[in-house]
């Protein structure tokens with residue numbers, strides 16, 4: 119594996135989940151692997167879990183970690199080829215990526231969607247720019263279209279809590295006052311394509327995700343119907359894909375409650391807005407897996423970094 123940019127970089131999800139669970143049981147077992155190796159974590163956007171769990175994962179592997187809030191502290195980057203840089207951008211990705219690569223062995227990047235220009239967001243200029251010019255492994259810590267470290271942590275959490283051969287897993291849209299990206303939902307759907315499960319996506323009409331991502335998945339616009347007999351309910355807001363980046367619906371009837379959840383386990387990537395996305399009673403109740411999911415972010419990052427370090431040898 120050269121990079122971890124999407125779920126497509128996983129050769130066997132069950133095997134990776136098993137290996138990640140072994141790392142969780144004994145996090146320091148490969149402490150020597152990252153000796154004299156450095157990872158740069160570049161954040162173009164805010165983070166709590168991704169920043170701390172990826173740093174923790176690297177430290178568990180014996181790596182040195184450099185963190186930079188690139189979005190607020192770095193120079194504004196230019197990505198276009200042949201651009202006359204007489205406007206807002208100060209440094210080209212060609213130099214920036216090569217310079218960063220001199221300071222580290224692996225670079226991990228968070229760069230969200232703008233939600234204003236779908237074509238530009240789907241081009242993934244930040245992630246692909248570093249991939250093209252850095253010449254070292256690149257890890258996606260949430261890009262415009264995917265959050266594969268989160269989806270891998272979600273797969274670990276599902277494995278830890280599943281008791282059935284073929285569980286029913288529901289991805290439910292929820293209301294939110296702001297326009298949010300599609301990355302978490304996209305990667306969760308891609309991860310569920312790799313699972314043996316009865317998988318259903320539910321959302322109001324107009325909130326269909328990218329049809330290329332959801333191809334083959336069952337979509338049910340009636341949330342109550344979708345939630346019937348669910349074993350796991352993953353709740354997430356996303357803005358419209360068709361009417362790109364727009365908030366078209368804030369219907370509180372889609373907020374997750376104990377009544378809707380029934381006996382299912384509740385999942386969310388966090389951060390979450392209480393009593394908008396999900397009721398207090400769910401988050402504070404025994405069926406919430408959100409803190410366990412956040413803990414598993416360390417081991418999803420650690421299995422990814424371990425595989426990249428092994429490929430550097």
Ligand code: CP
Nearest residue numbers: 165166167168387388
């Ligand atoms: N779930 C997640 O990526 O959390 P942060 O945005 O806090 O990193």
